[in-house]
Amino acid sequence: MEKILMTPGPTTVPERVLRKMAEPVIHHRTKEFSEIFGEFSERLKYVFQTQNSVLTFPAAGTGGLESAIVNMFSEEDRILVVCTGVFGERFAEIGRIFKLKVDTINIPWGNCVTVEQIKEKFNENEYKGLIVTHNETSTAIVNPIKEIGEFMKEEEALFIVDSVSGLGGLDIQMDNWNIDVLITASQKALMAPPGLAFVAVSEKGWESANKSNLPKFYWDYKKARKVLENKNPQTPYTPAVSLILGTNEALKMIEEEGLSNVFKRHELLAEKLRKETKTMGLEIFTNANCLSNNLTAYTIEQEGRAAAIKSRMEKEFNIVIAGGQAHLKGKMIRIGHMGYVTEEMIERTVAALKQCL
Amino acid sequence: MEKILMTPGPTTVPERVLRKMAEPVIHHRTKEFSEIFGEFSERLKYVFQTQNSVLTFPAAGTGGLESAIVNMFSEEDRILVVCTGVFGERFAEIGRIFKLKVDTINIPWGNCVTVEQIKEKFNENEYKGLIVTHNETSTAIVNPIKEIGEFMKEEEALFIVDSVSGLGGLDIQMDNWNIDVLITASQKALMAPPGLAFVAVSEKGWESANKSNLPKFYWDYKKARKVLENKNPQTPYTPAVSLILGTNEALKMIEEEGLSNVFKRHELLAEKLRKETKTMGLEIFTNANCLSNNLTAYTIEQEGRAAAIKSRMEKEFNIVIAGGQAHLKGKMIRIGHMGYVTEEMIERTVAALKQCL
Incomplete structure (x- = not known):
């Protein structure tokens, strides 16, 4: 992979x-x-x-x-x-x-x-x-x-x-x-x-x-x-x-893709990710009225869990995700879905996340 | 080429x-x-x-x-x-x-x-x-x-x-x-x-x-x-x-080459270029007591000639050289011989220059 x-x-x-x-x-x-x-x-x-x-x-x-x-x-x-x-x-x-x-x-x-x-x-x-x-x-x-x-x-x-x-x-x-x-x-x-x-x-x-x-x-x-x-x-x-x-x-x-199609793709993939992760019980950090189609942040309360997920995602599944910044370090994972992102990449990320949770 | x-x-x-x-x-x-x-x-x-x-x-x-x-x-x-x-x-x-x-x-x-x-x-x-x-x-x-x-x-x-x-x-x-x-x-x-x-x-x-x-x-x-x-x-x-x-x-x-060997190579190639171009009658711009082993500048007095050499070197021989800067624009050609430069590249440049002069 x-x-x-x-x-x-x-x-x-x-x-x-x-x-x-x-x-x-x-x-x-x-x-x-x-x-x-x-x-x-x-x-x-x-x-x-x-x-x-x-x-x-x-x-x-x-x-x-x-x-x-x-x-x-x-x-x-x-x-x-x-x-x-x-x-x-x-x-x-x-x-x-x-x-x-x-x-x-x-x-x-x-x-x-x-x-x-x-x-x-x-x-x-x-x-x-x-x-x-x-x-x-x-x-x-x-x-x-x-x-x-x-x-x-x-x-x-x-x-x-x-x-x-x-x-x-x-x-x-x-x-x-x-x-x-x-x-x-x-x-x-x-x-x-x-x-x-x-x-x-x-x-x-x-x-x-x-x-x-x-x-x-x-x-x-x-x-x-x-x-x-x-x-x-x-x-x-x-x-x-x-x-x-x-x-x-x-x-x-x-x-070649067309700017409006690019935006639409980002929107659809963001929605797909959020829908799938919701069923896993992951809690979205961001207020629902200002969600980004470029990335999603999840609150991970339990001490050490965010780092563990991040590390396992990379080691076992070859998927690099990000943690929290500043005072949210260790309390968040962030998944980017901007740029060169396909449906398959979202599915692969979701499947890996399921394993890690 | x-x-x-x-x-x-x-x-x-x-x-x-x-x-x-x-x-x-x-x-x-x-x-x-x-x-x-x-x-x-x-x-x-x-x-x-x-x-x-x-x-x-x-x-x-x-x-x-x-x-x-x-x-x-x-x-x-x-x-x-x-x-x-x-x-x-x-x-x-x-x-x-x-x-x-x-x-x-x-x-x-x-x-x-x-x-x-x-x-x-x-x-x-x-x-x-x-x-x-x-x-x-x-x-x-x-x-x-x-x-x-x-x-x-x-x-x-x-x-x-x-x-x-x-x-x-x-x-x-x-x-x-x-x-x-x-x-x-x-x-x-x-x-x-x-x-x-x-x-x-x-x-x-x-x-x-x-x-x-x-x-x-x-x-x-x-x-x-x-x-x-x-x-x-x-x-x-x-x-x-x-x-x-x-x-x-x-x-x-x-x-891998070793820093002192790199310097020695630059020195030898610079000398080789200057020796060869001397026999062509090219006039070095720089005072002999402060010549660089990384590049050589030649005075080209005749109006339009520097640009013509530069252009022919690129079009016919696929070798990019530089012209003069500031008040020396159009009155100089500069040949870089730093970094990834081999004897063969110097020879190719000299041969091309001969044709262009």
Whole structure:
């Protein structure tokens, strides 16, 4: 039995993508690379559902988060960060480190934020930006980005969305939902190995970028945009060519399947998993009104049991799943079902789980 | 004829490394990854010739340069940057952007700095750090790092070396040569695809890191060190697993050949190329006292000729070489001979060049 990663990222990479990773490295300062990179960037626009250019950085997703802070804001700017788990908290911490005034909405883990909660804070304070995690992997919740975007349309503040573990599995429409900065990474629902962060910026976002006084060099969006929006698209510094070739292949697969079919598949597989695990008596951690189609988190109360299940799943069944993070370490298992996931993989996971329980 | 990259990076990646790139992605929060990452980090110490931990970042080499600035210094710190070409200038620019006081020594292109020139500046000013490019790819020079290190031993200032295009082809002994921060990347003499930056820090460097007040999150050395120097070595954020597997294989190849043999091979092949091209009447751009064994730059005066040679080398002979950078664009060709380079590849390049001239 082949090993599969039923984790919230990195996820299983399809053979077709892996084969691309093994192709000889193309020198990046060539027409050959520019052509591929141009097509690649167009494919990114498709999955971002945007007309904006999508910038590519050799980086972990966290680099993408940092880049949004240093490009969009200035010291002392006040921003609001919605914390629904580990990744919202990380974004807030980055803001504080770069000397922004960071207010947070702290949602009890397992729940999502409501537009009302955000409105309330906006009534109390003037913010330069709102940051929301789309899909919070530590708690397996999805925040209502579309609804928040409707509210943000009338606000001056930037709407920044971390969709590192959402985009490519869950619908997220950058342009229609009024998102100003949208961030994701290669190794989650985009089915490629880790190492690339992607960021798109709206026109409103670019205006802020012009005013930002925070120091930046590697993450400089304006420099990246300038060489990308060129007859021969380029990156400011050496791109991670192999990862671009691999991710490009993964994006082709998404194109072939069609984005709406991809979302539908994620929905069906998530429902299938939850239905099957319910009959096993597994308790879902996440509030029913904000379940994610990209992963599911289960509460495992009994001391040591989560670790035992995780370990047995890997050793006996060659299926890697994740445990809990932060204060939920040892009290949770998380099953990722995003990216390259098939019905068969869900069935294999369910059958293995049955054995382990 | 297989395409070869006789460029100063990315360089040709051996088949053995490419195959590793196509292996299924390992989940990074596992013992399996920690074991590989631990071994990998030990191999990095071998090529860095150091006892210090070597940190790995998913990033281009430029990210490595930025990381050294934000971890080692504070606003208003005065540093001295030796500019022998494009990459020295880039490092100086990063320093200025992060609000350091940056003095430079501007060496005419094609020459290296002397210890005397550095001493002179140190007599005039107090510096917190000295930054030198080891191998400057834009001019194909090597700076005398060992000699500078002997001088720096008695100084309080940090000695920071950008060896992005040097390490792995040219001897560089971090510990013996008193280097405090040594930076390189995966895609040059280390024979792997681009996308990883590596940085090692001396004890003196770590003391500075404790005092630095520049904001950092993604590049935070202390955080990276803490999780690396652990029973189960880890990275703070998702590592670029495939690139680590690939580079690990490349490092094994260096180990098998032996570092001193690798340096000797680079020396012999560089001499062979220069000898052969001399008989063709090609004029070497670089001053004879600072030639690099990793690449050779030739002056091509006649308008349009450099581009024509470059283009014909690629189209007819499947050999990618590089042109000039900055003001030398169109007036130079550069041939990389670092990393995975064999006598046969040099011969093939020479034969093709003969046809093109």
